[in-house]
Amino acid sequence: MSTLHTLQRLLLVLLLAAAAPAMSAAPFEPQIGQEGKDVIWVPTPTALIEKMLDAAKVTANDYVIDLGSGDGRTVIAAAKRGARALGIEYNPDMVELSKKNAATAGVEAKATFVKADIFESDFSQATVITMYLLPQLNLRLRPKLLDLKPGTHIVSHAFTMDDWRADETITAQDNPSYSRTAYHWIVPAKVEGSWQLGDGEISLKQTFQMLSGTLKSGNAMLKIENGRLRGDQISFSAGNIEYSGRVSGGTMSGSMRGGNSGNWSATRAGGR
Numbered sequence: 442m443s444t445l446h447t448l449q450r451l452l453l454v455l456l457l458a459a460a461a462p463a464m465s466a467a468p469f470e471p472q473i474g475q476e477g478k479d480v481i482w483v484p485t486p487t488a489l490i491e492k493m494l495d496a497a498k499v500t501a502n503d504y505v506i507d508l509g510s511g512d513g514r515t516v517i518a519a520a521k522r523g524a525r526a527l528g529i530e531y532n533p534d535m536v537e538l539s540k541k542n543a544a545t546a547g548v549e550a551k552a553t554f555v556k557a558d559i560f561e562s563d564f565s566q567a568t569v570i571t572m573y574l575l576p577q578l579n580l581r582l583r584p585k586l587l588d589l590k591p592g593t594h595i596v597s598h599a600f601t602m603d604d605w606r607a608d609e610t611i612t613a614q615d616n617p618s619y620s621r622t623a624y625h626w627i628v629p630a631k632v633e634g635s636w637q638l639g640d641g642e643i644s645l646k647q648t649f650q651m652l653s654g655t656l657k658s659g660n661a662m663l664k665i666e667n668g669r670l671r672g673d674q675i676s677f678s679a680g681n682i683e684y685s686g687r688v689s690g691g692t693m694s695g696s697m698r699g700g701n702s703g704n705w706s707a708t709r710a711g712g713r
Contacts, residue, residue, distance in 0.1 A: 469534045469537070469538055471511070471512055471534075471538065477531060477532055478532075479509070479531075479559075479574070479575070479578055480509065480573075480575055482511055484511060484512060484514060485514065485515060485573050485598045486613065486615050487514070487518070488614065488615070489598060489613040489621045489623055490514060490518045491518065491613075492611050492612075492613045492623065493515075493571060493596040493623050493625070494518060494519055494522065494596075496594070496596060496611050496623070497571075497596055499519055499522050499524050500522065500523065500524065501522065502524075503519070503568045503569050504524065504526070504527075504566055504567050505519040505524050505525070505526040505527070505571065506526070506528075506529065506564045506569070506570055507519075507526070507527070507529070507571045507572065508529055508562075508564070508570065508571070508572040508582070509529070509531075509559060509573065510528025510529060510530045510535075510554060511528075511530065511539075511573075512535060512538055512539055512542060513528050513535075513538070513539025513540075513542045513552065513554060514542070515571050516528040516543070516552045516554065517542060517543050517552050519552075519571075520543065520548035520551035520552035521546065523551070526551060526552050527552075527554070527567075528554040528555070529554075529555055529557050529562050529564070530555070530557075531556065531557070531558060531559075533556045536554045536556045539554040540554055560581065560582070565588075567589065567593060568590075568593055568594065569594045569595075569596070570589070570593065570596070571596050571597075571598075572596075572597050573597070573599060573600075574597070574600065575600060576603070579597060579600055579601070579603075580602065580603055583602050583603075583605060586602075586626075586628065587605075587628060587649075589628045590628065591628055591629060591631075591670075591673040591688070592672030592673055593628040593672075594625065594626070594627055595625070595626040595627075595628065596623055596624070597623060597624050598622075598623045599621070599622060599623070600624075601624055602624070602626065605649045606649070606650075606651075607625055608625055608626050608671065609624070609625040610622060611623040611624070611625060627672045628672065629647075629649060629650040629670035630670055630672065630673045630688040631647070632645050632652070632670065632675065632688055633646060633647035634709060634710065635709070636707040636710060637707060637708050637709075638656070638658075638705065638706075638707040639658075640658075641656065641657050641658035641659070642656075642657045642710070643656050643657075643665070643707055644656075645665070647670075650669055650671065651668065652668025652669060652675070653668055654668070655679075656679040656680075661680075663679040663680045664679070665677050665678070666678050666679070670688075673687050673689065674686075674687055674688075675687070675688050675693055675695070680699075681699045681700045682699040683698050683699050684696075684697045684705060685697075686705065686706075691708060691709040692706065692709070693706070693707050694706035694707070
């Protein structure tokens with residue numbers, strides 16, 4: 442082999458070696474259906490994201506956390522409303538893409554993203570949680586979600602929380618022949634147990650946001666009906682009186698109407 446041919450081959454090798462890093466540095470492009478830690482990636486349509494945020498009444502006062510944030514679209518949409526928003530995502534490539542997307546949208550000061558496992562993350566400071574996970578994952582998260590501050594909004598694209606019935610069902614048209622569904626819950630206060638009501642007693646049984654029980658007043662024992670919680674807001678009826686009010690730790694108080702109108706207050710028995 443001539444010296445010329447040797448030099449040409451050496452030059453070709455050097456050119457290919459120099460080009461390799463550039464070829465391997467192609468921008469990351471997510472693919473619908475790509476495998477993730479717990480789920481495949483399927484993005485939530487923009488129209489449904491906006492309705493989910495509407496249902497949670499997201500404003501600049503909120504802190505929105507998206508569990509499994511993908512390419513960041515829900516976090517970015519929340520940030521555009523002025524909310525602080527955090528995306529928790531296990532795929533580091535998706536995290537970097539989300540940061541770029543937030544910068545492009547001009548909301549990088551409000552929208553942040555972390556590479557983390559949602560089951561090992563602390564989202565106790567959130568006022569709104571959004572997610573598009575599978576039913577079994579929702580159930581794994583449910584105890585942690587129910588421990589969030591009463592009034593926290595939970596919005597899930599497509600999948601429910603089994604027997605924790607949604608407070609609201611949301612739909613959005615994806616195209617003329619197909620619509621998407623999301624479910625909205627408001628974390629209820631924990632009120633099960635006995636409460637002193639003046640010289641009487643309220644005994645409550647709680648199943649998520651639904652309440653039943655009895656109200657004892659003097660010699661009368663009345664069944665509690667239409668009992669419901671919406672965050673820290675409580676309402677129920679006993680006899681011909683309707684009660685509504687607010688729960689705050691070991692006390693609850695409000696107004697009543699019907700046979701007797703006026704105000705009422707109760708304290709948890711034993712101060713628990």
